Amino acid sequence: MVKAVVCGAAGGIGQPLSLLLKLNPIITELALYDVVNAVGVAADLSHIPTPAQVTGYLSPDNGAEKALKGADIVVIPAGVPRKPGMTRDDLFVNAGICATLAQAIANAAPKAFILVISNPVNSTVPVFAETLKKAGVFDPKKLLGVSHLDVIRASTFVASVLGKPTEAKEYTIPVVGGHSGATILPLLSQTKPAIPDILADKEKRDALVNRIQFGGDEVVKAKDGAGSATLSMAQAGAEFANYVIDAAFGGKKGKIVQAYINLSADAGGDAIKKEIGADLDYFSVNIELGPSGVEKILPIGELDDVEKGLLEAAVKELGPSIEKGNTFQPAPPKL
Numbered sequence: 520m521v522k523a524v525v526c527g528a529a530g531g532i533g534q535p536l537s538l539l540l541k542l543n544p545i546i547t548e549l550a551l552y553d554v555v556n557a558v559g560v561a562a563d564l565s566h567i568p569t570p571a572q573v574t575g576y577l578s579p580d581n582g583a584e585k586a587l588k589g590a591d592i593v594v595i596p597a598g599v600p601r602k603p604g605m606t607r608d609d610l611f612v613n614a615g616i617c618a619t620l621a622q623a624i625a626n627a628a629p630k631a632f633i634l635v636i637s638n639p640v641n642s643t644v645p646v647f648a649e650t651l652k653k654a655g656v657f658d659p660k661k662l663l664g665v666s667h668l669d670v671i672r673a674s675t676f677v678a679s680v681l682g683k684p685t686e687a688k689e690y691t692i693p694v695v696g697g698h699s700g701a702t703i704l705p706l707l708s709q710t711k712p713a714i715p716d717i718l719a720d721k722e723k724r725d726a727l728v729n730r731i732q733f734g735g736d737e738v739v740k741a742k743d744g745a746g747s748a749t750l751s752m753a754q755a756g757a758e759f760a761n762y763v764i765d766a767a768f769g770g771k772k773g774k775i776v777q778a779y780i781n782l783s784a785d786a787g788g789d790a791i792k793k794e795i796g797a798d799l800d801y802f803s804v805n806i807e808l809g810p811s812g813v814e815k816i817l818p819i820g821e822l823d824d825v826e827k828g829l830l831e832a833a834v835k836e837l838g839p840s841i842e843k844g845n846t847f848q849p850a851p852p853k854l
């Protein structure tokens with residue numbers, strides 16, 4: 520029995536993400552929350568004959584907390600997407616939405632796994648953490664910033680450069696750091712199976728790294744004002760949520776993924792701070808998933824010289840974004 524909740528369920532990501540979660544037979548309850556149209560989307564999905572019973576909630580009458588009550592996992596693609604010319608940091612307007620949703624989760628589902636998709640992830644995850652801390656329910660093992668789209672992009676783009684586009688799933692590339700531009704650090708030297716020909720070709724490699732780091736901009740540009748990645752994000756979000764569900768509720772052991780998490784000492788974050796040579800509170804790292812969420816934080820491992828340079832740039836850009844989230848003060852509620 521697993522209850523999943525999607526906040527922002529009527530949006531460009533929310534709708535296909537909810538559809539993909541409805542197809543997971545382990546999920547028995549699927550609650551959809553949005554400030555618009557969540558009831559309609561729920562009615563639509565409820566006609567699909569899979570186990571999940573779907574309900575929709577809008578904001579009046581405490582809809583968020585009603586949706587969230589008893590949730591095991593909450594996935595959050597709520598908030599404004601980019602338009603051409605904007606950076607993810609320009610989306611910091613989403614911080615208020617994130618703080619409100621975090622408070623609702625603290626009230627109604629304090630033990631749930633929380634998967635944050637809303638941008639800018641580098642700052643919104645700290646916003647979630649700070650709100651949960653104030654409410655006394657913060658568990659760093661259960662708060663996961665979703666950077667998995669960068670991971671699936673890396674597989675797709677590597678396979679394409681190799682001229683093997685149909686074999687993308689065969690290529691595993693850890694992507695660490697953060698989720699925007701230079702903070703996205705694809706560890707091509709750790710690709711499995713190895714890609715020596717790309718690593719030896721500076722021009723090819725630089726272009727590949729750039730495409731992975733700015734894959735989001737590629738979609739924003741192509742959509743030309745109609746938003747950012749929604750369908751690939753829905754796939755990445757559902758795949759990632761299903762990994763978390765399988766590890767926590769399905770008894771599947773040993774799954775290693777990357778997610779943007781809090782590097783608190785008791786979860787093993789100190790070792791990462793040493794590895795990256797920076798005292799950052801958050802970083803996307805290799806984690807082993809399990810019943811408690813982040814079961815283990817694993818080492819980033821050896822970087823080659825190109826990656827050492829990229830790490831330096833990532834750390835420089837991440838620090839201020841984290842600080843922005845850590846120090847965000849939500850507007851007092853209107854009386």
Ligand SMILES: NC(=O)C1=CN([C@@H]2O[C@H](COP(=O)(O)OP(=O)(O)OC[C@H]3O[C@@H](n4cnc5c(N)ncnc54)[C@H](O)[C@@H]3O)[C@@H](O)[C@H]2O)C=CC1
Nearest residue numbers: 527529530531532553554596597598599600636638668752
């Ligand atoms: N982490 C990642 O890799 C990615 C993150 N994103 C981010 O995901 C977010 C959503 O993107 P889209 O679905 O394309 O946007 P969208 O505008 O299509 O959908 C957002 C939804 O959030 C809802 N919403 C707004 N305020 C809310 C609140 N207080 N509570 C609940 N729902 C609320 C809206 O009504 C709307 O249905 C954006 O911030 C975008 O930048 C997008 C792609 C990838």
Ligand SMILES: O=C([O-])CC(=O)C(=O)O
Nearest residue numbers: 601668734735736747748
């Ligand atoms: O680029 C954006 O604004 C949306 C996003 O995070 C991505 O596609 O990676």
